[in-house]
Amino acid sequence: MTGAKNTKSEKTVGALVAGLKVLRYMSKVEEPVGVSRVARDLSISPSTCFSLLRTLVSEELLNFNEERKTYTLSTGLFELAKGALDQDHSLRVIRGEMRRLSLDHRVTVMLFRRLGADRVFLAERIDADAALRVHMSVGQRLPMYIAALGRCFAAFGQIDREVLRERFKELRWESPPPFKEFWADVKNVEKQGYAVDRDHFTKGITTAAAPILAANNFPLMVVSAVGFSGQFDDQKLKALGQDLRNASEVVGEWLGRES
Incomplete structure (x- = not known):
């Protein structure tokens, strides 16, 4: 009886599992993709893949480009994620620190979380x-090792x-x-606790970032401040970091x- 009960409790809904598999796949690809590629990469039939993609579009979790016949993640997915984050008490604590940093240094402050093995999202x-200020949309994804935040995760x-080094070659x-300079910056984060990127990721833009570490020193999140490079002399940038x-x-x- 016990075995039967456990089997029943572990039963999953195949269509839901397949849909989530598609969403996880879409979160990792960096360009719009069509039905054929999704079906091939996930080893599912084109007809099943088309039905899954169409359903996800109707639920506003994916966008569909009529002209190119390609799919991308929709902001609807990030609205779901934001709802979960809003219920996270730790995020309310972090927001307080972010507001203070923004007011004290007149910068936009962003919180990045891991998304899989090599991506982060805002x-x-x-x-x-x-x-005038630098703007990014909540939910926007970036490579994990880009800019100042990337030095912290690394x-x-x-x-x-x-x-x-191989991941670095793929960054834009x-x-x-x-x-060599990037690696030296990475090692320096371990000593000073923050990183800086001036004009490398985007010309005219400076970012500074610091990791939020778990008890085992693993980076859970990164807080990043973004501003125009002309705002900062060396002293101001050091104070911000x-x-x-x-x-x-x-x-x-x-x-x-809390843990």
């Missing part, structure tokens, strides 16, 4: 109180140098730093007490 954003993510920078580090440590300690 989970929260506090805009700078300025007429510093504490236990990634091998040569593996990181407007003005890529030499890998140190403030990001201090805020991240406060949040990390709070999360440790």
